[in-house]
Amino acid sequence: MDDVARLAGVSKMTVSNVVNNRGGVSEPVRRRVREAIERSGYRVNVSARTLRSGRTGVIGLAVPEIDRPYFGRLASHVIERARRRGFHVAIEQTGAAAAGEIDAIAHARTLQFDGLILSAVGLDGRDRTPPEGDHPIVMLGEQDFGGRFDHIAMPNEEATAAATAHLLDRGCRAVAHVTGRLDWNLNMVNARHRGHLGALAARGVEADPALHVGLDALTMEAGRAAAHRLAAAGRPFDGVLAVTDTVALGVLRGLADVGLRVPDDVRVAGFDDIAEAAYLVPALTTVAPDHAWMAEKAVELVTERIADPGRPTSRYVAPYELVIRESTR
Amino acid sequence: MDDVARLAGVSKMTVSNVVNNRGGVSEPVRRRVREAIERSGYRVNVSARTLRSGRTGVIGLAVPEIDRPYFGRLASHVIERARRRGFHVAIEQTGAAAAGEIDAIAHARTLQFDGLILSAVGLDGRDRTPPEGDHPIVMLGEQDFGGRFDHIAMPNEEATAAATAHLLDRGCRAVAHVTGRLDWNLNMVNARHRGHLGALAARGVEADPALHVGLDALTMEAGRAAAHRLAAAGRPFDGVLAVTDTVALGVLRGLADVGLRVPDDVRVAGFDDIAEAAYLVPALTTVAPDHAWMAEKAVELVTERIADPGRPTSRYVAPYELVIRESTR
DNA sequence: GGCGGGAAGTTTATCGATAAAGTCACCTCC
């Protein structure tokens, strides 16, 4: 920067002002500095800037695992939206555990991220030590922290109810809910199950506890096993609502394993609308939350909180759409 | 750090030495400093460290799009391996274009990444301006730069040949290759096609140009369209080799659209072994490159080059396995 | 006894930017 200043015949500070598009520099000088920057091949040293200014220009995005389609898509959107606001995104993986999430928060501080978007699944509002600091954090997705953070929630209960209602509309009489274990206290799992039960109740259908499958993990493999288990139990069922598309994919596979046809014998619906859902055979009916909207809102909220840490927290629920495809036709 | 030094009754430098596990500090002093750190809640300021030392501890990982299953998985592995070596990973998206890749390289410099792992698809060894600087860069995947960079290549030609040979073994007589356009000069596409043709030739099967489908994009949608096109062309075919699993997924869908059964009417194989491949109906036969190995090797190479920028470049080919599933049964 | 050779610390001089305060010329307006 000294070189540039010398080349342009101004002070370092004026160069800084030009680089950062600040006022107080006349047009001719501005031009001269720009030229000097060009000629010298100068690039700002981000660490020096950060050291002095306290801002890194980086937003952390902590997700359970980046290789789950849902989070990959989310990350892709967040990166794009953040870029438009001049922020860079650093991705952290929490491993879907509270410990990883606490680490991510600590890490965000250590690495001096300006803000953090945390897709928490392990931490929750009650038992766990929440973030100690006062860093800008936006909670994305499932867990609820009672207004202590900006929060973008999924329409878990409502959208699940819509999916169940749809299955009933299609003539299903016995809809299994393949989901996580309720004793995880995972808000997402519980809220979705509530939605499912609510929809059954609204139609006067009695919920059969045998048709609730609580998985140990929300994976394709677990979904497949669930289908096997349901078939083996001998309890007749003609619909399956899976807690996520990933699980639904496993369920579809598991049903095929045992010779049940979808949608003829059993109708299946999922949640998330991962990219693959539309291309499966049969194509999967699913709840499609608006990922782009969520990413945009998350970035908006975190940048606003960075700008004004004192503002009151806000809460939004993502819009969604029930996308009906072959699996419930 | 000054506070900690005062608390422990030592100099700042000694604190620095303790924090960085350097020698020249006696056990008692080390303990005292650790305690002081604990009590004061001290955390290093990463920017200051970077400013002085010139090292950020961050490796950039530039991939076309993070929401493609293949790259999500790769990223997940790279993050994990880098962590073990004390590096943090920043993900960049290049949009699968040369411009994005050049940006990523420039960005890596600006943000002072210690090294960059670049999964290049747009840049290639000939026409494009390659990286100007002398930053540690490891090329991952497709493109070849003639030994100017460390390079971890995919076993494109060989593995594709193995897949085609397998289809022939299963009795296929007319195997379509659904791939990208050869005039992209995308090394991956061309190498895989060479492998395909080579395997045909080795068995004395004549390649039918009508069975080469050059897609405009390697997406599920394009794969689906390709299947429609093949079926509509009226040229009989009983096997499809797709250039990636994502394309294969589309092909499976497209074949279902036109009423062709897999594997009874047509056998299908892919490349990548994305997580979903095993759970599709029918489960997809595919080439499974060893992602974990690639990630490990990439991180190893980049850290070694960071440590010694002058060392000669090396080139590795990822191991692979042909995973045979229902789609070619 | 004196000297080489660590080990254990301390001092000093930056790394490259920016916030905040200071200078200076010129203008405006009562």
Added chain:
DNA sequence: GGAGGTGACTTTATCGATAAACTTCCCGCC
């Protein structure tokens, strides 16, 4: 005509660490 204001810069004092050079002090050994 002078107080006050403003625009366009410059100066100064850091931000928080670390590399490199510099002290001590102690030990072993010819």
